[in-house]
Amino acid sequence: MxxxxxxxxxxxxxxxxxxxxxxxxxxxxxxxxxxxxxxxxxxxxxxxxxxxxxxxxxxxxxxxxxxxxxxxxxxxxxxxxxxVEFDPALCRTSFTINMRDVGEVVCLPPILKKLAAVAPQARLNTVGGDITDTLNGLATGRVNLAFGYMPALLTDIHRLPVFSQYYVCAMRRDHPLANKPLSIEAFLASDHLLVETGGTGHQALERALVDAGGRDCIRMRVPHYLSGPHLLLETDMIWTLPCALGRTLAAYYPLQIRPMPLPIPSFEIDLYWHDRFHRDPQNKWLRETIGEVLRSQQPQWQ
CATH class of the missing domain: 1.10.10.10 (Winged helix-like DNA-binding domain superfamily/Winged helix DNA-binding domain)
Incomplete structure (x- = not known):
């Protein structure tokens, strides 16, 4: 041939x-x-x-x-x-990462800063998609890495844990509960905002609410994280979200971040890549560089 x-x-x-x-x-x-x-x-x-x-x-x-x-x-x-030898300083590759809006807000700024320093000619794109699209993109090479909490991403996939997360609660600063102890009873009696995205951890969060007796407390479901702060500012809803996102958004929006009163396990944020590209020099450099950047950021996200 x-x-x-x-x-x-x-x-x-x-x-x-x-x-x-x-x-x-x-x-x-x-x-x-x-x-x-x-x-x-x-x-x-x-x-x-x-x-x-x-x-x-x-x-x-x-x-x-x-x-x-x-x-x-x-x-x-x-x-x-x-x-193939790989020199980041000469790299002109356009890399594509599958991540959701929460990853773009919290993690892209330090990643871009690092890439600008070590691979100034490289370009970076992000894409979304469900688990099937993500796996397909990784397998075909259209997507170099996936990033986030994707426990359903399994077939022929390698993963690198980069930092851990736990849930916190966000509400507007003048919320009726903003300056009161957030008991489980008050938490379950409030209206809740839930970001519902396939393949992530929202199922565990909803299960915890249901098991605690809050089956009917979810007032609104949305598919994107970035609408969250805007929906809180004019309502009395409470939003349970990853701590890194809560800390980041509270720096730009008038939000109060409170500990989560329900016991929900922490979870790992990982980088994912397909076995086909496990030994690819560019992919190896990219995932190791991003992993190093994100692990260094964890203390300020806690």
């Missing part, structure tokens, strides 16, 4: 069973995938993948040659990761 790009197309079709999904994960058009498949068919004299229902299924011949082709691609990637 003279064109190695055909190997990547073969791998994507084998993995995704769809020309459209393969095109999305490869970052090319569906027409480009179809063209590559046509060339593969011509090279091997076999249809390789045929449409069965809504899935592109491999032919018997395709299933026979797939292990050798996929192994060849793995060897190529391994050779590249061993021979």
């Amino acid at each position: 003279k064109d190695l790009n055909l190997l990547y197309t073969f791998e994507a079709l084998w993995r995704d069973h769809s020309t459209s999904i393969a095109a999305h994960n490869l970052g090319v058009t569906q027409a480009a995938v179809s063209s590559s498949l046509k060339r593969l068919r011509q090279s091997y004299g076999d249809r390789l993948f045929t449409l069965v229902g809504r899935r592109m299924e491999p032919t018997p011949f395709c299933a026979q040659i797939a292990p050798r082709l996929l192994e060849s691609l793995a060897l190529i990637r391994a050779a590249e990761s061993q021979t």
